[in-house]
Amino acid sequence: MARFGMVIDTKKCVGCMDCVVACKTENDVPDGHCRDWISQRLQGEMPDLRLTITSERCNHCDSPPCVTCCPTGASHVQDFGKVVLVDHDKCIGCKACLAACPYGARFIHPDGYADKCTFCMHRVERGQAPACVDVCPTRCMHFGDLDDPESEVSRLIATRRHFVLKPDAGTRPRIFYLE
Amino acid sequence: MIELLTTRHNPLVDPTLHVWEWQIPVYLFLGGWVAGSMVLTGYLQRQARAPGQSSVSDRLPWIGLVLISLGMGALFLDLEHKLYVWRMYLTLQPLSPMSWGGWILLLVYPVLALGALAMLADGALDRWPRLGAFARQLQSHTATRWLSVANIVVGIALGIYTGILLSSLGARPLWASAVLGPLFLVSGLSAGAAFAHVIAPGHEEQEQLLRFDNLFLMTELGLIALFLIGLLTVGAVHAQAAQLLLGGPFTAVFWVLVVGLGILLPLAIQSLMVAGRIPHTIVAPLLVLLGGLALRFVIVYAGQYSEWISP
Amino acid sequence: MKQKGLVRGPQQPLYFEDGVPAEFPTPTGKIEFYSTQLKDAGFDPVPRYTRPADGPPGTFRLLSGRAPVHTFSRTQSNPVLRDAMDENEVWVNGDVGARLGLHSGDYVRLRNQDGVVSDRVKARVTAAIRPDCVYMVHGFGHTSKGLRSTFGKGASDAQLMTRYAVDPLMGGTGINVNFVTIEQGA
Numbered sequence: 001m002a003r004f005g006m007v008i009d010t011k012k013c014v015g016c017m018d019c020v021v022a023c024k025t026e027n028d029v030p031d032g033h034c035r036d037w038i039s040q041r042l043q044g045e046m047p048d049l050r051l052t053i054t055s056e057r058c059n060h061c062d063s064p065p066c067v068t069c070c071p072t073g074a075s076h077v078q079d080f081g082k083v084v085l086v087d088h089d090k091c092i093g094c095k096a097c098l099a100a101c102p103y104g105a106r107f108i109h110p111d112g113y114a115d116k117c118t119f120c121m122h123r124v125e126r127g128q129a130p131a132c133v134d135v136c137p138t139r140c141m142h143f144g145d146l147d148d149p150e151s152e153v154s155r156l157i158a159t160r161r162h163f164v165l166k167p168d169a170g171t172r173p174r175i176f177y178l179e
Numbered sequence: 180m181i182e183l184l185t186t187r188h189n190p191l192v193d194p195t196l197h198v199w200e201w202q203i204p205v206y207l208f209l210g211g212w213v214a215g216s217m218v219l220t221g222y223l224q225r226q227a228r229a230p231g232q233s234s235v236s237d238r239l240p241w242i243g244l245v246l247i248s249l250g251m252g253a254l255f256l257d258l259e260h261k262l263y264v265w266r267m268y269l270t271l272q273p274l275s276p277m278s279w280g281g282w283i284l285l286l287v288y289p290v291l292a293l294g295a296l297a298m299l300a301d302g303a304l305d306r307w308p309r310l311g312a313f314a315r316q317l318q319s320h321t322a323t324r325w326l327s328v329a330n331i332v333v334g335i336a337l338g339i340y341t342g343i344l345l346s347s348l349g350a351r352p353l354w355a356s357a358v359l360g361p362l363f364l365v366s367g368l369s370a371g372a373a374f375a376h377v378i379a380p381g382h383e384e385q386e387q388l389l390r391f392d393n394l395f396l397m398t399e400l401g402l403i404a405l406f407l408i409g410l411l412t413v414g415a416v417h418a419q420a421a422q423l424l425l426g427g428p429f430t431a432v433f434w435v436l437v438v439g440l441g442i443l444l445p446l447a448i449q450s451l452m453v454a455g456r457i458p459h460t461i462v463a464p465l466l467v468l469l470g471g472l473a474l475r476f477v478i479v480y481a482g483q484y485s486e487w488i489s490p
Numbered sequence: 491m492k493q494k495g496l497v498r499g500p501q502q503p504l505y506f507e508d509g510v511p512a513e514f515p516t517p518t519g520k521i522e523f524y525s526t527q528l529k530d531a532g533f534d535p536v537p538r539y540t541r542p543a544d545g546p547p548g549t550f551r552l553l554s555g556r557a558p559v560h561t562f563s564r565t566q567s568n569p570v571l572r573d574a575m576d577e578n579e580v581w582v583n584g585d586v587g588a589r590l591g592l593h594s595g596d597y598v599r600l601r602n603q604d605g606v607v608s609d610r611v612k613a614r615v616t617a618a619i620r621p622d623c624v625y626m627v628h629g630f631g632h633t634s635k636g637l638r639s640t641f642g643k644g645a646s647d648a649q650l651m652t653r654y655a656v657d658p659l660m661g662g663t664g665i666n667v668n669f670v671t672i673e674q675g676a
Contacts, residue, residue, distance in 0.1 A: 014558065015558070016558035016559070017186060017558065017559050017574045017575075018558075020186065020574055021559075021570050021571065021574060024570050024573065025570060031569060031573055032188070032189075032190065032573060033189050033190070034186070034187055034188070034189060034573070037185055037186045037187035038185070038186045039183065039184065039185045039186075039187075040182075040183070040184040040185075041181055041182070041183055041184075042181070042182040042183075042184070042616065042617060042618055043180070043181050043182075044180070044617065045180065045617055046583070046617055046618070046619070046620060046621075047620075049617060049618060051618075056185075056187075065348070065349055065350060068274040068275060068347070069274075069275050069276075069277065069347055069348055070272060070275055070277075070278075071267055071272055071275045071277035071278035071280075071281055072263075072266040072267055072269075072270060072272070072278070073270050073272055074266070089263065089266075090263070090266050091260050091263065091266075092258050092259075092260050092261075092263045092264050092266055092267060093258045093259025093260030093261070093263075094257070094258060094259075094277060095191070095198035095199065095257075095259065096275075096277055096348060098191060098192060098196065098198045099196060099198055099199070099348045099350065099351055099483065100347075100348040100349065100350050101350055102349075102350035102486070102487040104187065104189070104192045104193070104196065106192070107189035107190065107191065107192055108190070108191060108198075108259045111260075112259045112260035112261075112263075113259070113260050113263075166487045168414075168416070168487075169349070169350060169487050170349065180584075180617060182616055182617060182618070186574060186575070
């Protein structure tokens with residue numbers, strides 16, 4: 001059974017926000033909201049500066065706090081790809097999942113339910129990559145099955161130095177950043 | 180120096196999480212208050228009393244029904260997808276305290292309603308003879324014993340769950356403490372005792388409730404200390420969250436409203452009342468209630484403000 | 491054409507043919523790092539760094555650049571791109587910001603050496619810029635009220651560029667030669 005994840009090369013990412021725009025158009029994300037975003041971490045003092053740019057979204061964690069806190073089971077882990085999804089018709093809009101996510105990856109859709117990145121499951125089911133991965137002009141994003149040792153993402157994680165966001169929050173995120 | 184810039188701008192989440200407004204602290208306060216009232220009701224129902232002697236436990240179930248309904252109304256106002264609220268009751272999510280809470284609230288109603296029914300004066304239900312007969316059955320010794328057990332069990336569950344509800348949301352370091360469960364329960368007990376003392380019909384019961392309340396307030400002080408010690412010792416992220424209460428934006432309101440006016444001052448006044456040095460006043464109980472409300476506000480608001488700072 | 495749908499012409503080399511030594515129209519026929527032509531015309535044969543003139547004391551050199559989100563000044567009212575970036579910011583060095591009591595998110599106006607004052611623009615106090623310069627993304631500060639979604643958002647760098655420098659060698663335009671002061675409380 002697949003376990004989808006992403007590998008993003010921070011050495012290639014320039015923070016152009018193509019992924020953000022692609023997500024917005026592909027998933028019809030309402031104006032003023034975003035399912036993915038760019039973060040920039042600037043370290044040091046002029047002229048010795050280091051900039052790390054990360055394209056961030058829901059980490060589809062292996063232990064997702066948003067799923068355990070959900071009172072109705074609307075937030076769930078889908079069998080296919082172990083992707084964390086929200087069933088809009090079960091969500092009551094209690095916002096516990098927004099508070100439980102250390103990444104701030106969720107928001108309330110103007111229609112009232114909790115919304116977030118789906119890893120573009122509607123595209124993945126057709127054999128396509130998520131929209132953000134497909135449009136990236138620097139090809140810094142990779143999507144695939146972390147449980148398959150032969151997959152591109154598994155090989156990148158095995159061979160390159162990498163980090164995840166907020167590892168000590170204990171969520172075991174599945175988006176890996178190459179450094 | 181690390182500069183962190185993000186292009187994310189989601190309402191309720193950025194720049195700092197702010198998903199819950201006044202509705203949640205008000206509900207947590209009213210829920211805790213009702214929880215405390217139920218435990219006290221259960222305890223007082225087990226006390227022997229002379230025939231015809233009335234007790235505050237006769238009045239509390241009615242008031243509890245009103246308070247819990249107000250609280251649930253506030254909860255409902257908070258929901259963003261209101262029409263789907265029935266989805267809570269098609270499932271029990273064993274890992275979600277909020278799901279447990281939904282079901283506990285569903286148990287609170289019948290327990291309170293039965294208690295209220297049992298305390299209706301004879302003759303009040305003359306127009307509904309079957310209901311009247313049922314109410315008289317509830318007044319029997321056995322039924323009262325069962326009802327008191329139910330009050331205590333459901334009350335403790337209600338009180339503790341309101342704290343665990345927050346502490347299960349681990350992404351908010353200020354809430355990451357199981358002490359919140361007992362803290363909210365004891366705060367609810369003290370609110371319940373303070374209020375019951377005001378409306379208690381007998382002087383003896385008033386004195387008893389006052390002594391209870393002082394005990395609860397002292398316990399609450401201890402739990403607040405444990406809560407802060409726990410946060411300060413468990414790790415950098417949590418210690419930073421504790422700083423919100425120990426030298427940050429919520430420090431003044433926490434120490435002045437919650438600890439000072441909500442616990443220490445009423446504790447002093449009520450100690451003098453117990454010692455018979457000053458007459459009974461409703462000032463102290465009012466302060467206790469306000470302190471309980473302030474505690475929920477501070478914890479809910481500061482908790483949302485706290486976040487995982489590591490990159 | 492009707493059968494195949496397209497016709498390929500014979501391939502022609504764009505600049506150089508494979509295998510043939512390239513020739514350049516220079517005295518040596520090679521790429522010249524040391525140009526005798528430039529020397530004869532009175533320029534440095536090897537271009538040397540010339541330090542640009544400093545601005546008046548207390549002013550900051552106004553630098554201009556682009557964000558990947560927007561294309562010139564044409565896309566600021568596009569709903570998706572506006573959502574990604576809806577106004578520009580003026581970058582101010584962290585030490586300068588501390589000296590001025592300026593914080594990220596404060597609105598300021600810039601006044602250039604010729605007295606032109608910009609629209610209000612958000613400050614970004616950051617270590618990412620030198621203390622003697624400020625920087626703005628080009629394309630904001632639209633003046634047309636009809637562009638409702640972007641009118642009044644950010645400031646125009648071009649408005650402040652009342653002066654420019656011309657490279658005497660190849661005629662290129664230098665636009666980072668204007669100096670501004672920061673007016674707080676905008």
